[in-house]
Amino acid sequence: xxxxxxxxxxxxxxxxxxxxxxxxxxxxxxxxxxxxxxxxxxxxxxxxxxxxxxxxxxxxxxxxxxxxxxxxxxxxxxxxxxxxxxxxxxxxxxxxxxxxxxxxxxxxxxxxxxxxxxxxxxxxxxxxxxxxxxxxxxxxxxxxxxxxxxxxxxxxxxxxxxxxxxxxxxxxxxxxxxxxxxxxxxxxxxxxxxxxxxxxxxxxxxxxxxxxxxxxxxxxxxxxxxxxxxxxxxxxxxxxxxxxxxxxxxxxxxxxxxxxxxxxxxxxxxxxxxxxxxxxxxxxxxxxxxxxxxxxxxxxxxxxxxxxxxxxxxxxxxxxxxxxxxxxxxxxxxxxxxxxxxxxxxxxxxxxxxxxxxxxxxxxxxxxxxxxxxxxxxxxxxxxxxxxxxxxxxxxxxxxxxxxxxxxxxxxxxxxxxxxxxxxxxxxxxxxxxxxxxxxxxxxxxxxx
Amino acid sequence: xxxxxxxxxxxxxxxxxxxxxxxxxxxxxxxxxxxxxxxxxxxxxxxxxxxxxxxxxxxxxxxxxxxxxxxxxxxxxxxxxxxxxxxxxxxxxxxxxxxxxxxxxxxxxxxxxxxxxxxxxxxxxxxxxxxxxxxxxxxxxxxxxxxxxxxxxxxxxxxxxxxxxxxxxxxxxxxxxxxxxxxxxxxxxxxxxxxxxxxxxxxxxxxxxxxxxxxxxxxxxxxxxxxxxxxxxxxxxxxxxxxxxxxxxxxxxxxxxxxxxxxxxxxxxxxxxxxxxxxxxxxxxxxxxxxxxxxxxxxxxxxxxxxxxxxxxxxxxxxxxxxxxxxxxxxxxxxxxxxxxxxxxxxxxxxxxxxxxxxxxxxxxxxxxxxxxxxxxxxxxxxxxxxxxxxxxxxxxxxxxxxxxxxxxxxxxxxxxxxxxxxxxxxxxxxxxxxxxxxxxxxxxxxxx
Ligand SMILES: Cc1cc2nc3c(=O)[nH]c(=O)nc-3n(C[C@H](O)[C@H](O)[C@H](O)COP(=O)(O)O)c2cc1C
Ligand SMILES: Cc1cc2nc3c(=O)[nH]c(=O)nc-3n(C[C@H](O)[C@H](O)[C@H](O)COP(=O)(O)O)c2cc1C
Numbered sequence: 046x047x048x049x050x051x052x053x054x055x056x057x058x059x060x061x062x063x064x065x066x067x068x069x070x071x072x073x074x075x076x077x078x079x080x081x082x083x084x085x086x087x088x089x090x091x092x093x094x095x096x097x098x099x100x101x102x103x104x105x106x107x108x109x110x111x112x113x114x115x116x117x118x119x120x121x122x123x124x125x126x127x128x129x130x131x132x133x134x135x136x137x138x139x140x141x142x143x144x145x146x147x148x149x150x151x152x153x154x155x156x157x158x159x160x161x162x163x164x165x166x167x168x169x170x171x172x173x174x175x176x177x178x179x180x181x182x183x184x185x186x187x188x189x190x191x192x193x194x195x196x197x198x199x200x201x202x203x204x205x206x207x208x209x210x211x212x213x214x215x216x217x218x219x220x221x222x223x224x225x226x227x228x229x230x231x232x233x234x235x236x237x238x239x240x241x242x243x244x245x246x247x248x249x250x251x252x253x254x255x256x257x258x259x260x261x262x263x264x265x266x267x268x269x270x271x272x273x274x275x276x277x278x279x280x281x282x283x284x285x286x287x288x289x290x291x292x293x294x295x296x297x298x299x300x301x302x303x304x305x306x307x308x309x310x311x312x313x314x315x316x317x318x319x320x321x322x323x324x325x326x327x328x329x330x331x332x333x334x335x336x337x338x339x340x341x342x343x344x345x346x347x348x349x350x351x352x353x354x355x356x357x358x359x360x361x362x363x364x365x366x367x368x369x370x371x372x373x374x375x376x377x378x379x380x381x382x383x384x385x386x387x388x389x390x391x392x393x394x395x396x397x398x399x400x401x402x403x404x405x406x407x408x409x410x411x412x413x414x415x416x417x418x419x420x421x422x423x424x425x426x427x428x429x430x431x432x433x434x435x436x437x438x439x440x441x442x443x444x445x446x447x448x449x450x451x452x453x454x455x456x457x458x459x460x461x462x463x464x465x466x467x468x469x470x471x472x473x474x475x476x477x478x479x480x481x482x483x484x485x486x487x488x489x490x491x492x493x494x
Numbered sequence: 495x496x497x498x499x500x501x502x503x504x505x506x507x508x509x510x511x512x513x514x515x516x517x518x519x520x521x522x523x524x525x526x527x528x529x530x531x532x533x534x535x536x537x538x539x540x541x542x543x544x545x546x547x548x549x550x551x552x553x554x555x556x557x558x559x560x561x562x563x564x565x566x567x568x569x570x571x572x573x574x575x576x577x578x579x580x581x582x583x584x585x586x587x588x589x590x591x592x593x594x595x596x597x598x599x600x601x602x603x604x605x606x607x608x609x610x611x612x613x614x615x616x617x618x619x620x621x622x623x624x625x626x627x628x629x630x631x632x633x634x635x636x637x638x639x640x641x642x643x644x645x646x647x648x649x650x651x652x653x654x655x656x657x658x659x660x661x662x663x664x665x666x667x668x669x670x671x672x673x674x675x676x677x678x679x680x681x682x683x684x685x686x687x688x689x690x691x692x693x694x695x696x697x698x699x700x701x702x703x704x705x706x707x708x709x710x711x712x713x714x715x716x717x718x719x720x721x722x723x724x725x726x727x728x729x730x731x732x733x734x735x736x737x738x739x740x741x742x743x744x745x746x747x748x749x750x751x752x753x754x755x756x757x758x759x760x761x762x763x764x765x766x767x768x769x770x771x772x773x774x775x776x777x778x779x780x781x782x783x784x785x786x787x788x789x790x791x792x793x794x795x796x797x798x799x800x801x802x803x804x805x806x807x808x809x810x811x812x813x814x815x816x817x818x819x820x821x822x823x824x825x826x827x828x829x830x831x832x833x834x835x836x837x838x839x840x841x842x843x844x845x846x847x848x849x850x851x852x853x854x855x856x857x858x859x860x861x862x863x864x865x866x867x868x869x870x871x872x873x874x875x876x877x878x879x880x881x882x883x884x885x886x887x888x889x890x891x892x893x894x895x896x897x898x899x900x901x902x903x904x905x906x907x908x909x910x911x912x913x914x915x916x917x918x919x920x921x922x923x924x925x926x927x928x929x930x931x932x933x934x935x936x937x938x939x940x941x942x943x
Contacts, residue, residue, distance in 0.1 A: 072670075106600075106698065117681075121607040123573060124573070127573045127576040131531065131577045146600070150631040182695065183597055186692075221525060227566055229559050241633075250570075
């Protein structure tokens with residue numbers, strides 16, 4: 046096994062960082078990039094040329110007029126990734142699909158099709174849908190409560206993984222001489238009957254190059270961390286500072302170990318915002334300018350999102366942060382609670398909360414190429430993360446990372462110079478889960494239940 | 495408007511015709527073609543070179559060990575079509591998605607994403623899932639009964655079309671000068687509350703090149719024909735002989751007219767099996783040889799499919815066709831009933847029924863290139879169909895049609911020589927439905943409700 050190296054993900058058209066609802070104003074980014082397949086293919090090729098492990102596509106299924114601009118109109122992640130798959134050859138393709146509003150049979154099939162089409166490069170970012178309003182688009186009056194949402198998520202992933210084991214690797218002799226297409230002993234029904242799903246199987250798709258596409262997971266609550274520790278292989282998260290990043294990674298590894306898993310089979314990749322310029326000073330001014338494009342009014346509106354798009358514009362900005370009951374209870378609860386706590390602990394007004402959130406959007410990864418390389422290497426060696434998910438918007442900004450930061454990290458042996466495998470799982474150095482049905486004959490470590 | 499010409503569809507790896515469960519034995523077809531994206535892309539390019547209007551991907555979500563071989567393991571249609579989209583430029587891309595086990599919001603979004611990715615070439619084959627066993631893969635004890643199945647289908651399509659109208663064509667000024675991304679007056683929620691679905695909307699994807707991807711429909715029962723007449727723009731069907739084909743087309747056009755639709759907005763494209771050789775005699779021997787590969791045992795097993803995979807091997811072959819109660823009632827009921835009627839009317843034994851079905855699999859489109867061209871032209875001019883959906887398996891067989899039959903039909907003006915439009919809708923000569931929200935300002939003919 047080769048020396049542990051930093052994993053690299055590219056979040057294409059990531060929205061969420063400061064001023065990123067305004068990325069469409071960037072002269073380098075076509076205003077309609079979020080619906081332009083060629084824009085995505087071009088970025089994926091650049092990431093592949095830089096030997097990135099994966100591209101990552103986030104998602105949501107609910108919008109309001111105040112949603113970040115690129116969210117108002119964007120391509121469905123798996124449809125997009127299939128198009129990218131046939132114009133790339135090595136880079137991993139990770140798509141977000143919610144367990145709350147998709148059937149496990151359909152999810153299993155679509156991701157497995159992508160794994161076949163891409164020759165083993167598919168990954169699934171398992172989410173439960175943070176926007177409570179999503180329920181209204183799926184014939185439900187209300188979003189699931191947290192225990193149900195995450196209970197369904199765990200069972201959903203288990204069903205999907207079970208369906209992926211429907212066929213043993215050698216189930217299809219397809220011997221034209223003897224006329225034998227299938228070895229029926231190697232086709233396995235699932236016969237799952239659980240609390241939330243009943244799925245007989247088998248899947249109508251043979252074992253794929255990865256066998257099991259890689260499970261990514263994003264969710265921050267107690268329930269979310271438990272799900273990640275149970276079935277996640279890569280955790281997508283945020284990281285405000287090194288101490289927090291270390292604590293998060295250590296906690297997830299401990300939780301996984303407590304479930305009988307090898308913690309090396311769980312990688313933490315926070316999404317990070319890079320701001321790179323020739324000098325540290327220039328980089329800081331660049332970030333100031335970028336933060337400056339985020340107007341207070343816009344931030345006030347977006348504050349509503351974790352609270353189920355609660356309308357904060359109707360309150361007095363200089364009165365104490367409003368009592369809004371349990372708004373957000375079925376939305377991004379963890380984020381909503383931490384904002385409430387921030388207001389309470391500091392006695393903040395609404396204006397102070399919004400201003401605090403704008404200021405807190407500063408990235409720890411700002412500076413010259415040397416500085417950024419140093420910071421990344423430091424966090425990595427201190428156990429802050431196993432890799433980074435870099436937000437990719439303007440190509441020239443991404444090139445500052447690939448052309449000026451990566452060579453430094455390669456020189457230092459932090460990042461590998463070539464793809465090591467044909468599959469995403471292989472490049473990430475993750476163990477290959479055995480097929481549960483082949484297991485008995487060829488024992489191999491299974492993932493935790 | 496140009497003269498009416500014959501429309502051309504290519505059903506890639508179509509299974510269903512005589513002996514086609516054995517297509518994998520063909521030396522020209524890779525044994526794993528059904529999971530090989532490159533095989534599909536190559537066939538789609540050939541069809542595009544021959545100026546076909548569309549490729550067509552059938553589907554099912556339930557298999558047994560007796561399912562046709564290529565069904566045991568195949569790629570999910572939309573994932574596959576997205577990969578084909580970015581390696582072709584003109585040909586339409588029609589995928590089968592069931593209304594019984596997919597959420598309308600997800601269907602709307604995936605097809606609309608394909609329409610954006612392909613520049614306006616997406617079509618949806620609306621089915622309700624014929625295999626009753628599909629229910630078991632979607633947490634249901636039983637498949638929906640016919641009225642529910644088709645009631646859901648109609649409402650599902652209406653919701654999807656409503657979501658496709660979420661944004662008016664000019665809803666996104668995306669003016670970098672003024673900073674205006676969206677014109678909120680042109681974003682419309684759906685607020686649908688129906689018998690089967692409640693969907694608030696709007697869709698998170700702007701108006702696509704076609705505005706409304708083309709609706710294909712396949713289903714033969716009273717309920718199925720009613721659905722086709724209500725929302726179908728192209729009907730995929732079978733055609734055993736000219737009289738039956740004419741009657742079917744005439745009936746569908748009448749039904750559509752009775753619903754206030756222009757019957758010219760509804761095209762009938764039966765799936766046909768071509769058997770072409772230098773002479774009529776050689777073609778007939780070729781068909782004999784092909785039918786010969788269909789063993790009686792295999793046909794006996796496959797007889798079970800319309801009856802919900804009822805096991806017919808347990809009956810005496812030479813006793814009268816067994817009384818099997820309502821097996822098939824929630825499966826392919828129309829087909830099951832017509833087989834029961836055949837047995838009853840003729841007093842057939844089980845053996846005679848199976849033998850009859852094997853014999854009935856003969857195609858009307860067998861002969862030399864001249865003969866096949868004559869037959870197609872005759873059926874077309876007699877009003878038997880508006881186009882044909884040709885099953886594409888071995889490339890050399892397909893080439894006999896494109897290289898030897900098509901030139902004759904072109905010479906006679908039956909088939910056009912060039913694409914006439916950038917979109918599938920345009921090539922099929924179908925009217926462009928107006929956006930319901932723009933309608934008031936710019937009146938235009940709407941589709942029937
Ligand atoms: C880093 C990160 C990325 C996320 N990405 C998505 C996403 O793309 N789509 C989505 O629906 N939810 C996403 N989520 C939301 C989670 O699925 C979850 O619903 C939300 O975080 C609320 O749950 P929690 O309280 O467990 O965090 C993300 C969450 C985190 C922490
Ligand atoms: C020509 C034709 C093609 C069909 N293709 C499919 C298909 O690809 N997938 C599917 O699930 N059902 C398919 N169906 C089945 C229909 O969706 C329907 O469920 C089935 O025919 C039983 O309904 P009916 O009695 O209305 O025909 C097809 C039916 C016909 C007539």
